[in-house]
Amino acid sequence: MTMQILLPKLGFSVNEANLVEWMVADGTQVAKGDPLYALESEKSVQEIEAPVAGVLKIMKAAGEVYEVGTVIGEIG
Amino acid sequence: MSEMASPDRATLLEIYRIATLIKTADDRFIELIKAGQIASPYYSPRGQELIPAAISVNLRPSDTVVTTYRGIHDQLGKGIPLKPFVAEFMGKATGTCKGKGGPMHITHVASGLPVTTGIVGAGLPIANGLAWAAQLRKSDDVTVCNFGDGATNIGAFHEALNLASVWKLPVIFVCQNNGYAEHTKYELGTSSRTIADRAIAYGMTGVEVDGNDAIAMWNAARSAVGRARAGEGPTLIDAKTFRFRGHLLGDDSHYISKDEMAQAMAADPLPRLRAWLIDQGHATDGALTDLERTNEQAFEEAVRFGLDSPFPDVSELDLDVYAMETAA
């Protein structure tokens, strides 16, 4: 079952954040809890873990700012 | 653990059950936020679980608990049902507040949670009113009011403590003192040696306790609740603790020294309590694991419920502003 990776809201008055880098390559098999990507929002850079196990499909490139809720990838 | 009166085994296990349920909830909420399934500022109580766990076993359903935006531990301790609790975090129509209050205003009257506030210190004056109402009803119900060390510097704290003392209200003021008021370390913002010292100024009993010691906290709570029920007035409990996950999720705790954080994490009260329960023969590792799994399953059902629930209809904007719709 494919799970969408949504850009989260981390912080108080943020509605967007910078997807700093993907920590695994497109197509990699990840386990739940593996570091997946780094997110920079108002306070700091946070590491976001894989919410489920599966194969990562990257849908948005790193190095860009996206709105909270943007589908940045899928794990299936 | 402390050398003082000890709660019985059943109570100790109940304290542990509540504490791990809180940790499960905190871990899952953070996962849900990072996965984008909850969009809200989030204030983690990780590290402070034992305080409400040890207090709540001394309370009845009709006692009331007032808390703040950092309140999931106090709410779970009081017994809030999981499904509407999680649904409210998700802003769903099936939430405790129909999605209209959100995490900072979790309310469940039937559980004795009549108000949660997002304003630092504002709960204390309101707790006085709830206690006054209990007094007028001639019940010996008590009100527990939770707040942080930062709240002890705001005017409402001082006004409320003074009034509670003058009116001898059945209220227990619990300062969950984690040493940081947002990003400001205690010593840089608070003039008193300890928060407990402030009780002297208001003519009430002040108690300093290790909030991360289940038995010490249980004793302090039992005493204070007993005092309130007997009509002897309020208590200020200065419960020392620590928060591991910053002020707000997304906060990297840069204002806390790495050493201090490492030390606090090494003294994590939850694994310490778990090991002690096994060591003292109160429970086996297997029994505790079962208890933890039950919590996880129950919480997962609540997450499922929340995800499957609808958002409130936009017509809800017009409802609950006044008793009935009033065109202003």
Place this chain on the structure above:
Amino acid sequence: MSTAAAKQINMVQAIALALDEAMGRDDSVLVLGEDIADKQGGGVFKCTAGLSTKYGTERVKSTPIAEQAIMGAAIGAALGGMRPVAEIMLMNFMTVGMDQIINHAAKLRFMTGGQTHVPLTIRTATGAGFGTGGQHADYLESWFAHTAGLKVVAPSTPADAYGLLLSCIFDDDPCIFIENLPLYFVPGAAPVPGERVPIGQAKVVREGSDVTVVSYSRTMLEVLGVAEALAKEGISVEVIDLRTIAPLDMATINRSVARTGRAVIAHEAQVDFGVGAEIATRLHRDQFGRLKAPVGRVGAARSPVPFSKPLESAFIPTAARIRAAILDTLAPSVATP
């Protein structure tokens, strides 16, 4: 028609009667505030005199000077099933308790999805005329009317004060009941015992056909005086006493202005961003084709309430300024093609 024997009381007595009636009828009615119990004088204006003696000091409590504590205790008691009537001695002191009033009393019903509500009445007094200066005489009703979840009333007669206070106490939402210092001692017809005045209902107190003047609280006295004087000059003024500020009774105002085509709103609060601005905007929307002149507003000068007597007298809406505003609506209108 009133007879020589018709009973007259003043607003202090009317308020005291309403509180006594409410407390006698319902044990959940509580009264709290600074110096309100009999040991402390029964209230600085004596509105609560006799209550603590009759109902005891568990239900009638003098408080420390601590508006956040007073408001919070009242809110908490309301959440706990009581009907508290909290006195904030002077309206300027509401500012000290604003967090409790605005962030809590007004919002808890909505934020809890209707699980709780706050049946609280806040009584507060204000009004220029006694040289009390810039921090003791402000009319701040706009701030509260602007906050969803609050109701705001401002009676101008003893009978309305009695009837509205009863309605506020038994209303299930937080109500702010605004009293006026000079008005406290102005006599008026005694109320019918137990008779409530509905919240949200304005009253046409003088019928007229040329221009509608809407007012409330102390300014009503000036307005009625001006209306009487203009009647002798052949100008027929219809006077509406708002009585409730929020929720606004636009139906009554619209019915009147639809006929007269002219309106002036007069109040003691500042003109800018005031109640007059709200009514004027609604009239412009509702009566656009029928208005013969722009809606006029009269209010206090744009300054803090001054101390010096001649300044204070010029500060509040004088009869002269109200008269001028009315005549303005009757002056030849701006030339239209």
